[in-house]
Amino acid sequence: MDAVCYGFKLFGQIGSDEFDTVLSQFKSYGLAESTKSIRSIAFGWSRCYIIFEDGSCWKYTLNKEWVKLDNLIPADMKKTNLHIIDLETSDYLHLAVTNEGHLFDFLLHFSAPFPAKVKKASCGYEHYLCLLENGSVFVWGSGSRGQLGNGSLNAVEQPELLVPLDGLIVVDIDAGGWHSAAVTINGDLYTWGWNNFGQLGLHSEEKITDESDDSCITVSSEPQPISYFDDSHVFKQVACGVNHTLVLMGE
């Protein structure tokens, strides 16, 4: 299996023989282990990770080399058949999820116990989000722009249940740079955190015009339900960039 890439690449994140800004066509990465199946890919500003089905992890570096990352799993967790199935990175923070539902920071070797298996994890520039198989969401890290969603701007050191969404069954989450989003089993979307570019799907006021609008929001420290123009559509999945959010809709 091969991975292909395109897009912005000044910072070496998708590789090239020379520095350049944009690769406008698909290009093959040229993987070292191209006979294996790829399970997951993670991107940051200046790096790319690939996880293969057998759990081996490779990092693409600025030197245009694939480097195999061994021993990502902390020593105290090591046991047979335990392997990494997903990596998440934001350049500043890094998380890995194992096939048994553990979660840990593979650079800081931080891990925390959760009341259920981890289904998905995501990191912002300064905060972490984690979705458990029972549909609950845990948050920790910096809350400076409301990105934890717990109603406060203070930092949280240990993972804590995201109380405002407690009782809802969440099926997808994602963290942007300083914002977060969650989709529930009923197809509702919630966003919270920094809205400086309107990335919460709420009106932002980055540029002031002559018209005033009272509903503008710069930071929301609690999850906001986002409505779409047509109620017959539901939200299925969500993905957050630093300054934008993408959703997948369903009927």
Next chain:
Amino acid sequence: MKDKLEAIIENIAPSVRNDFLSHKDEIGDDILFALNSSFTSAAKGNQYSKDALEFINSVIDRVWEQLNVGNWKDVPECLRDVFAYASFLKAMILLKFTLQDDEQNLRQNLIDTLEAIDRGLLLGSSNRQELCQLASALCPFICDASQKFPCENFSQLELSKRPSITVPHLKPLPSKECPSIESFLVDHFKPRRPVKLTGCIKHWPALTKWDNVRYIYEKIGPRLVPVEIGSSYTSSNWSQKLMTVDAFIKNFFFSETEERIGYLAQHQLFNQIPELLDDICEPDYCVLSENYDDPVGTDVNAWFGPSNTVSPLHYDPKHNFLAQVVGKKRVFLIDPKWSENVYPYDDFLLFNTAQVDLENIDYEKFPKFENTEIFECILEAGEMLYIPPKWWHHIRAQSVSFSVSFWWGNC
């Protein structure tokens, strides 16, 4: 018009230096490469390069994100250097674009250029002099000489119609006319006793100039500044955004439909626009210090807004002079010995802010506040208030107001 711009570019181009190689390890090869790629088109000739603009925008986006990670005070100096330098390159490249673009887009192109410069000045640290110089050279091209204003002076605008608030146990704050430095030291600085000083800033050119709407418009109208929007920073609808001084005045001083309050508050406007320093003068008392061995400079901040801006009850760690240039403010002061009575927030951001709202005191929630002694002072244009370190203060503007604060004394 374009030949004047060409002259500005020629004049400033020699100061575009490419000296980031010394920071190579901190910056990274990629950013360095992008800076180098845009350097030539920024510094040499009059040719506009789209690629160079793309490179420099990439650097600005990337470094902007890096500047926003973590606490502002922990941001590495070299990142702020790169940001300012990149903003300077971007401004030069945009000027070259302006030269080749249609004459009719000239004003908008210069507005975009000035925005890049001001963003560099607001967040960056290097090349400040060059950025300031370029900004003040561009301002006259952007200002519209035929611009009409609803009034000539800010002080002609109506005073606040709000009923004035009632607070119990008020004592008037003493006032002194231009005391000697020695007597200020003994009577106020050392014992940390607040006082209103009259006659100390009457020689400031700002006292007449800053009241004039056209003067402010022509001097700083096109410049980008941070504006706080909402009744006060403790309220839930509070936000902060960048806008031009011109838009700020139009929207929040002259608009009849705008109900929100906008406040250009606690901004180091004089670092961004140093020519304004010609209009004011640091008070002589600022030579006093609690530690002469380790001198630190005075922080000068601008506070500019319409009637009814509020700074809720809070304290600052330094000695503070609040100099009133335009309009008047009502100030309440509380001795730090009563700190317990004002119920400071238990929060890392708001620890120096009181939960007690002086304009709506909830005695049931905050019973200890009942017998707290409060000083009151109406600060008029030309007067200056001394607020000692840790003294709680609440300030409401009773008219359009422009004040300058000096934080000093090294304590």
